[in-house]
Every structure is written in structure tokens, then in C-alpha cells.
Amino acid sequence: MQVKFHKSAHTISQLPKDGKPEIVLMGRSNVGKSSFINSFFNRRNLAQTSSTPGKTRSINFYDIDGKLYFVDLPGFGYAKVSAQEAAKWKKLIEDYLYGDRNFLLAIHFVDSRHGMTELDLTLNYFLNENAIPFIVVLTKADKLNNSEKAKAKRKVIETLGGAIEPERIFLYSATKKIGKNEIKRYLNKIVARKNIRF
Ligand SMILES: Nc1nc2c(ncn2[C@@H]2O[C@H](COP(=O)(O)OP(=O)(O)OP(=O)(O)O)[C@@H](O)[C@H]2O)c(=O)[nH]1
Ligand SMILES: [Mg+2]
Known part of the structure; x- marks a missing residue:
């Protein structure tokens, strides 16, 4: 499997139009999200990351074997930009999500220490409404001990009213080797017929 940066879209007209399937990171x-791209693919600087929220400002496409895209979205709930810029991002993300895309899977990232917020519930509602298959990845799991990890997973199931199987919730760490093999196995099942192996 080969991954390479494909393009950044700052406007809706810059989105790829080739109809390839997309695994979208939200x-x-x-x-x-961007740290996931780098750690998952073992590439230090494929995606730009930052300790300051709001690093990713465009929709970034990563090509997998010329067959599908990983799509890194700007994060939501980021208040430290101007209202004008926030509105521009919101529109870009919404135009993308409501556009006629070929979604293979959404990866919904949630901080394992904080659990799902109101905005996460809105996103979850959107995914369900639009029948987009998704998994939940609980990030920064290196900051939790084992009982906290189990609790974080239970909490997601509780918050979503049991509407997600435990097999679709993953604990992950970009800094320590947690969760990568499990997520690879899951994705490999999804792309098996496309002859891709993560
Ligand atoms: N300890 C720890 N820190 C992490 C992990 N993943 C990301 N971080 C840190 O969290 C911060 C944000 O990471 P990013 O990958 O830039 O987050 P993002 O979701 O892409 O953020 P936006 O682009 O603003 O939407 C950085 O300081 C990362 O080093 C992790 O698994 N463990
Ligand atoms: Mg980012």
C-alpha cells in the first residue's frame, strides 16, 4: 500500500471530481485527526499537526494506491478564528459533506479523555441520517490507564444509546502503539475487494 498527498481544497470547486471512494476523518x-494520518501511515510529516487547535484549514486528500482517498477535514468547534473565517470553514465542510461524495467510511475522532460533546452528537446524527458507515476512534489513549480506557469506550456506547457495536469503537494513540493493528484489520476488511492492504 502506498500513500501520498494528493491535494488541498480551499473551495468546493477544488474538490476531486473523480468519484473515488473516500475514508473521511472527522x-x-x-x-x-492529522496526527492519526502521520502515525497510521508511519510518515512524520504527511499531514501538518499542531498543539494549537485549528491547524488544518483546508480539506486535504491523501491518495491510497490510486484507488481511494483518505480525507483530513478541518476540525469543528474551533472558536479562536474570526467569525468570518469560521463561517467560511463551516460552509466548505458542509458543502463537502452534503455534496455527492462517494463515502466509504467516516472515522469519527473523539478525545478519549473528554468523550462526546454536543457537537459530536450532531456529527453522529448526520452520519446516521445519511447512512454513512462510521467507526469511532478515541484518541490520546496513551493518557489513560486500562480502567479509564474501558470506561471511555463504555461511555461512547452509553452516549449513543447502545446504537453502536463495541467492535466499531477503537482506542488509539499516535504516540504509543495503541489501536493501530485493530484499525488496520477493520479497514482491510472494508477495502478487501479493492485489493488494498493497510
Ligand atoms: N499524547 C497524545 N497527543 C496527541 C495524540 N494525537 C494527537 N496529539 C496531539 O494533539 C494535538 C493536535 O493534534 P492534530 O493531529 O493537529 O489534531 P487535529 O484533529 O488534526 O486538529 P485540527 O487540524 O485543528 O482539526 C497535537 O499537539 C498532537 O501532538 C495522541 O495520540 N497522544
Ligand atoms: Mg488537523
């Missing part, structure tokens, strides 16, 4: 600002 979640609050600073949750670790």
Missing part, C-alpha cells in the same frame, strides 16, 4: 479541532 471530529473536533485538536482531537488528533
Whole structure:
């Protein structure tokens, strides 16, 4: 499997139009979406990350074997930009999400220490409403002990009213080796017919 940066879209007209399937990374600002790209693919600087929320400001496409895209979205819930810029991002993300995209899977990132917020519930509602298959990835799991990890997972199930199987919730750490193999296994099942192996 080969991954390479494909393009950044700052406007809706810059989105790829080739109809390739997309695995889209969503979640609050600073949750670790871009760090996931780098750690998952073992590439230090494929995606830009920052300890300051709001690093990713465009929709970034990463090409997998010329067959599908990983799509890194700007995070939501980021208040430290001007209202004008926030409105521009919101529109870009919404135009993207409501556009006629070929979603293979959404990866919904949630900080394992904080659990789901109101905005996460809105996103979850959107995914369900639009029948977009998704998994939940609980990030920064290196900051939790084992009982906290189990609790974080239970909390997601509770918050979503049991409407998600435990097999679709993953604990992950970009800094320590947690969760990567499990997520690889899950994704490999999804792309098996496309002859891709993560
Ligand atoms: N300890 C720890 N820190 C992490 C982990 N993943 C990300 N971080 C840190 O969290 C911060 C934000 O990471 P990003 O990957 O830039 O987050 P993002 O979700 O892409 O943020 P936006 O681009 O603003 O939406 C950085 O300081 C990362 O180093 C993790 O698994 N463990
Ligand atoms: Mg980012």
C-alpha cells in the first residue's frame, strides 16, 4: 500500500471530481485527526499537526494506491478564528459533506479523555441520517490507564444509546502503539475487494 498527498481544497470547486471512494476523518479541532494520518501511515510529516487547535484549514486528500482517498477535514468547534473565517470553514465542510461524495467510511475522532460533546452528537446524527458507515476512534489513549480506557469506550456506547457495536469503537494513540493493528484489520476488511492492504 502506498500513500501520498494528493491535494488541498480551499473551495468546493477544488474538490476531486473523480468519484473515488473516500475514508473521511472527522471530529473536533485538536482531537488528533492529522496526527492519526502521520502515525497510521508511519510518515512524520504527511499531514501538518499542531498543539494549537485549528491547524488544518483546508480539506486535504491523501491518495491510497490510486484507488481511494483518505480525507483530513478541518476540525469543528474551533472558536479562536474570526467569525468570518469560521463561517467560511463551516460552509466548505458542509458543502463537502452534503455534496455527492462517494463515502466509504467516516472515522469519527473523539478525545478519549473528554468523550462526546454536543457537537459530536450532531456529527453522529448526520452520519446516521445519511447512512454513512462510521467507526469511532478515541484518541490520546496513551493518557489513560486500562480502567479509564474501558470506561471511555463504555461511555461512547452509553452516549449513543447502545446504537453502536463495541467492535466499531477503537482506542488509539499516535504516540504509543495503541489501536493501530485493530484499525488496520477493520479497514482491510472494508477495502478487501479493492485489493488494498493497510
Ligand atoms: N499524547 C497524545 N497527543 C496527541 C495524540 N494525537 C494527537 N496529539 C496531539 O494533539 C494535538 C493536535 O493534534 P492534530 O493531529 O493537529 O489534531 P487535529 O484533529 O488534526 O486538529 P485540527 O487540524 O485543528 O482539526 C497535537 O499537539 C498532537 O501532538 C495522541 O495520540 N497522544
Ligand atoms: Mg488537523
